[in-house]
Amino acid sequence: MAERLSAGRHRLSRDEVAAHQKQRLFKALAVVMGTKGYNNTSVNDLIKHAGVSRATFYELFDSKQDCFMAGFAGMQGHVIDAILAAPAGTTPLERFGVMLDKYLGFMALDPPTATLYLVEVYSAGPDAMHRRAELQQQFVDGVAKIFKVRSKADKFACKALVAAISALVTTALIDGDPAAILALKAPVLTFAERALRAGPG
Structure with missing residues (x-):
């Protein structure tokens, strides 16, 4: 699973946090879709592997595509x-x-x-x-x-x-x-x- 940011306070800006979350989701794409394929991969699969919330995912992206x-x-x-x-x-x-x-x-x-x-x-x-x-x-x-x-x-x-x-x-x-x-x-x-x-x- 992609590395998560530690809980609590950190010195990253909001943009840096978003960039980190995107990278975790991109890594999840390769791992999950590499196993299940594009069509059989859901948003839930991606957020579970990346360790981000559904709300965070939809703040960053409109859809799986x-x-x-x-x-x-x-x-x-x-x-x-x-x-x-x-x-x-x-x-x-x-x-x-x-x-x-x-x-x-x-x-x-x-x-x-x-x-x-x-x-x-x-x-x-x-x-x-x-x-x-x-x-x-x-x-x-x-x-x-x-x-x-x-x-x-x-x-x-x-x-x-x-x-x-x-x-x-x-x-x-x-x-x-x-x-x-x-x-x-x-x-x-x-x-x-x-x-x-x-x-x-």
């Missing part, structure tokens, strides 16, 4: 900011390798959360799917920028590459094999080099 979408947005921003931050490397393929390593590392580090937002998202409705598509498109745009693609064929190759990465990571998550996520780096780099003609120069 609202909580899910807020957690998704936070995760999305964190991952995208990290993987698109000016990757080091001499060649485009090396820079892509750094980006890929960060992404796969995030997915393997916290499989329950990754599963929540890559698998259970399909049950969360059209808004969640739209958010997922936005995340994937930002990844595509980052890859296209690294390889400086201009042709329609190369832009499509970037899109297909990212879609393949997402599908492969999702399969590894469903199989419960985080090590398989990290093992994707070498074959994906080989595929990227062939698909985008990314030689050493």
